Amino acid sequence: MTINKQQYRYLLRLGDNALVLGQRLCEWIGHAPVLEEELATANVALDLIGQATAWLELAAARRGDGVDADRLAFHRDVMDFQNVLLVEQPNGDYAHTIARQFFFDAFHYPLLEQLACSQDEQVAGIAAKAVKEARYHLRRSGEWVIRLGDGTEESHQRMQQAVDALWMYTGEMLAADELDQAMLAQGLGADLAQAAKAWQGYVDEVLAEATLTRPSQKWMQQGGKQGRHSEHLGYLLAEMQFLPRAYPDARW
Amino acid sequence: MERDWPLWEVFIRSKHGLAHKHVGSVHATDARMAIDNARDVYTRRNEGASIWVVRAADIVATAPGDKEILFDPSEDKIYRHPTFYHVPEGVENL
Numbered sequence: 001m002t003i004n005k006q007q008y009r010y011l012l013r014l015g016d017n018a019l020v021l022g023q024r025l026c027e028w029i030g031h032a033p034v035l036e037e038e039l040a041t042a043n044v045a046l047d048l049i050g051q052a053t054a055w056l057e058l059a060a061a062r063r064g065d066g067v068d069a070d071r072l073a074f075h076r077d078v079m080d081f082q083n084v085l086l087v088e089q090p091n092g093d094y095a096h097t098i099a100r101q102f103f104f105d106a107f108h109y110p111l112l113e114q115l116a117c118s119q120d121e122q123v124a125g126i127a128a129k130a131v132k133e134a135r136y137h138l139r140r141s142g143e144w145v146i147r148l149g150d151g152t153e154e155s156h157q158r159m160q161q162a163v164d165a166l167w168m169y170t171g172e173m174l175a176a177d178e179l180d181q182a183m184l185a186q187g188l189g190a191d192l193a194q195a196a197k198a199w200q201g202y203v204d205e206v207l208a209e210a211t212l213t214r215p216s217q218k219w220m221q222q223g224g225k226q227g228r229h230s231e232h233l234g235y236l237l238a239e240m241q242f243l244p245r246a247y248p249d250a251r252w
Numbered sequence: 253m254e255r256d257w258p259l260w261e262v263f264i265r266s267k268h269g270l271a272h273k274h275v276g277s278v279h280a281t282d283a284r285m286a287i288d289n290a291r292d293v294y295t296r297r298n299e300g301a302s303i304w305v306v307r308a309a310d311i312v313a314t315a316p317g318d319k320e321i322l323f324d325p326s327e328d329k330i331y332r333h334p335t336f337y338h339v340p341e342g343v344e345n346l
Contacts, residue, residue: 034257036278040292140288147281 149210171220
């Protein structure tokens with residue numbers, strides 16, 4: 001792979017994580033348990049979609065063949081998406097949504113902290129803006145994990161179930177593959193070992209305060225970063241991409 | 253569930269404002285959530301620099317029926333208004 005092709009794929013990972021999770025959160029609009037949560041969820045979704053726009057624009061520029069961010073978001077097929085499996089998992093009950101969010105935020109924040117110091121100025125610029133948003137996301141989702149975990153008997157049980165169910169999707173984002181290593185060596189990417197350490201710290205602290213049990217399961221699902229996705233992503237993309245594909249270049 | 257969440261009144265100090273102003277209310281189970289909800293509901297358009305929340309139940313208010321005895325007597329005390337003074341130029345926020 002040429003250097004630009006590598007950078008393109010790495011930037012897709014960053015953009016696709018934000019895009020897919022943002023789209024998932026949008027599914028709560030009109031269905032959230034209370035009005036305040038609906039707005040808060042929409043805010044997080046909009047933060048993420050804004051970040052996705054920035055990453056995909058940069059990815060398109062590095063690809064350099066005239067493709068733009070919309071084209072990347074709406075005209076790629078499932079296997080071309082590079083997001084981790086965690087973010088495409090369905091919303092489930094609110095505990096699942098919160099657990100997914102917290103696991104991702106606890107990774108996203110330390111990742112962006114590092115990327116804000118990237119030697120690639122454009123990467124650093126996008127990350128510096130996004131890291132403030134991610135820091136708030138992490139605080140908010142962490143507090144929800146604690147609130148539900150250390151809440152009623154039912155909320156505790158549901159939160160534990162969600163943590164257990166999503167645990168096997170947390171390993172992939174913390175494990176560096178060849179592309180992660182190459183980007184780190186270039187000075188553009190983040191050191192995932194360092195992000196993983198921060199992740200463990202956040203997760204251990206919050207789960208303990210939430211009186212939740214840290215799952216002991218070691219086996220981790222993987223493949224999203226290489227384009228091998230769970231069946232859920234196809235349905236999500238079908239809904240997200242329907243309009244631009246059915247009516248190319250539609251405007252409002 | 254929503255029924256059980258207490259109501260909190262939200263006060264926001266805008267970037268250029270000096271004092272916190274009441275902007276509305278949110279439901280929340282605890283103070284931390286009330287702050288986050290106030291942030292997410294009332295500062296979406298870059299309105300705020302600081303947020304206060306207070307449980308609606310903790311606010312002590314005047315009774316509407318006391319309006320006359322409390323506020324009417326000041327109506328004819330015109331000498332309490334500093335309209336007889338010149339404000340020197342350059343004094344802000346008086």
